[in-house]
């Protein structure tokens with residue numbers, strides 16, 4: 001951390017005396033500091049949740065129970081999911097937003113810097129609560145990241161702590177979103193109209209609205225769990241006249257938009273990178289904006305595609321099936337536009353571009369398996385099998401996570417003032433992309449053959465594909481150490497980055513020096 | 529700008545609180561939707577409905593009850609006749625009373641009229657499956673649950689189900705009755 005501190009520290013031309021050391025980071029209201037904090041937090045949590053995933057895969061290397069107790073296995077799958085979503089992907093995107101939104105808009109900082117500081121610093125508290133619950137009596141929560149009752153109203157103390165952590169993480173992202181929306185709507189440089197904003201800013205604007213609309217609903221749902229657990233209410237307790245299926249409706253009303261919260265900023269990052277390395281403006285800018293908005297709006301009416309097996313009437317199943325398929329249309333528009341941007345461009349393949357291209361190809365595979373799952377009669381077969389696991393890892397690992405890698409490589413020179421090692425970056429890319437496919441592609445077959453998810457043991461005929469997946473997982477997992485090394489090395493030193501960094505880069509962030517000074521755009525630039 | 533930001537903040541906080549309320553509003557909303565559309569009743573139907581039922585045909589079932597002369601019991605069906613569809617799951621009850629002053633073990637034996645109907649009469653639950661012990665003066669209601677096989681021939685319009693109770697300790701008058 002202190003290396004980053006110095007990197008920014010000596011660019012600070014002393015507007016005020018800053019505290020140093022840990023206090024500097026604890027009290028900072030600077031959007032670049034806070035952006036770095038979010039990214040560092042996400043990176044640490046990536047390794048924590050990644051270690052859990054490797055334990056899961058190690059247990060699944062052979063049928064039968066060998067390494068971990070089944071209850072601990074369930075804790076691992078639950079916490080892996082919760083932490084990857086709330087502790088890695090979302091904070092990483094917030095980190096990008098904090099760094100890039102003011103830079104891309106020509107704003108001096110975020111609209112509410114002090115709230116920004118709070119939004120970040122409550123996150124590690126939630127992270128600690130989650131990690132600490134492993135050491136409490138009964139262990140961490142083991143009911144699945146989806147927190148379904150009745151399991152979630154039966155567990156011990158760690159269930160209450162996890163509910164508290166979810167509240168904190170929700171509060172953090174709501175504060176972050178309020179900041180982002182206000183910054184985007186009120187603090188753009190003169191002349192920077194909405195339809196001239198970089199696509200990354202657009203996707204974050206829409207994501208922030210999604211967060212404000214859905215995070216409070218999740219907060220409501222987990223509050224009901226909490227009162228069912230501790231205060232004798234019966235929202236979901238069938239014994240008291242409640243309905244556990246109702247939890248699923250409320251939860252997925254939040255959680256389907258949530259999966260778009262996890263992917264829209266990724267769309268934004270990729271839409272910045274592909275034009276840069278294809279040296280062509282983004283194809284169909286306006287259609288990209290409208291497609292993002294339609295995805296966001298449609299995401300509110302498809303939630304029950306996660307619930308085809310709860311016994312909905314046929315009419316409802318048909319509605320959710322067709323509305324889900326409808327989302328594939330704007331998603332297809334986006335994929336088309338990325339491909340059209342590359343079409344006849346003068347492409348070069350630096351690491352960010354490699355990750356962006358892998359994103360386009362592999363995310364599309366995830367989209368297709370999503371379409372398969374959207375078919376209600378098919379989903380009744382595939383629900384809660386490894387096919388679903390394959391689907392959401394294609395959209396979340398090769399989608400969201402790869403876009404984060406792409407974005408880090410793309411903007412790291414701007415943040416640190418140093419170029420990363422292209423050779424090592426390419427190694428990281430190829431190991432990741434190969435490893436990722438070895439882990440998750442066989443899971444499609446496992447799911448089609450009927451292997452259920454979230455089970456520490458399996459029937460003998462699933463052995464080979466599970467062993468392949470486990471080997472892939474260790475390749476993928478350990479290659480992320482290379483990523484850590486590359487990032488640390490780039491922070492410490494490396495070839496000096498120019499302000500523009502990339503030949504084809506466009507936008508305000510490339511007009512400030514690299515590393516970006518501690519304070520930028522104190523007088524707003526004018527956009528013609 | 530700071531002014532505009534504060535206004536924006538207020539609006540967004542109100543939106544957040546409204547959505548928090550909306551989460552709770554989904555509870556009554558959920559029950560109302562289920563009630564109005566009958567959605568939750570919908571799956572009850574799909575679960576319980578027996579696709580084998582043939583609603584186009586009706587068969588009259590007559591219930592008959594007898595007691596062997598050695599047994600001091602009173603025995604009668606709750607309903608004497610009933611119209612059912614082949615394939616339909618039906619439950620009826622019989623009432624039996626031990627009129628003597630000591631406990632007795634009895635066993636009911638069914639018979640069918642016409643006798644060929646026996647092949648289509650599928651009993652799922654019946655007091656005739658086990659011996660029944662009645663204390664002195666005790667009265668008991670006993671269920672029979674059955675399905676008339678949809679394969680039952682279409683000329684069959686009336687079936688009689690008849691039970692006779694025997695005292696299992698005394699030698700019964702007819703030793704050949706088939707137990708069903």
Ligand code: HEM
Pocket residue numbers: 146259260262263305306324325327328331366367368369370371373374375379382383384388391392395396399400
């Ligand atoms: C074309 C777009 C998509 C379609 C049609 C689609 C469809 C579906 C369907 C039908 C399911 C439910 C499967 C089941 O549980 O039986 C599902 C699960 C899931 N999807 Fe997607 N999806 C799409 C895109 C995405 C994206 C972009 C993300 C996230 C970035 C995502 C994340 C997830 C997750 C996390 C689950 C599993 C939730 C769980 O049960 O734990 N999906 N998807």
Ligand SMILES: [Cu+2]
Pocket residue numbers: 255256259302303305306
């Ligand atoms: Cu969904």
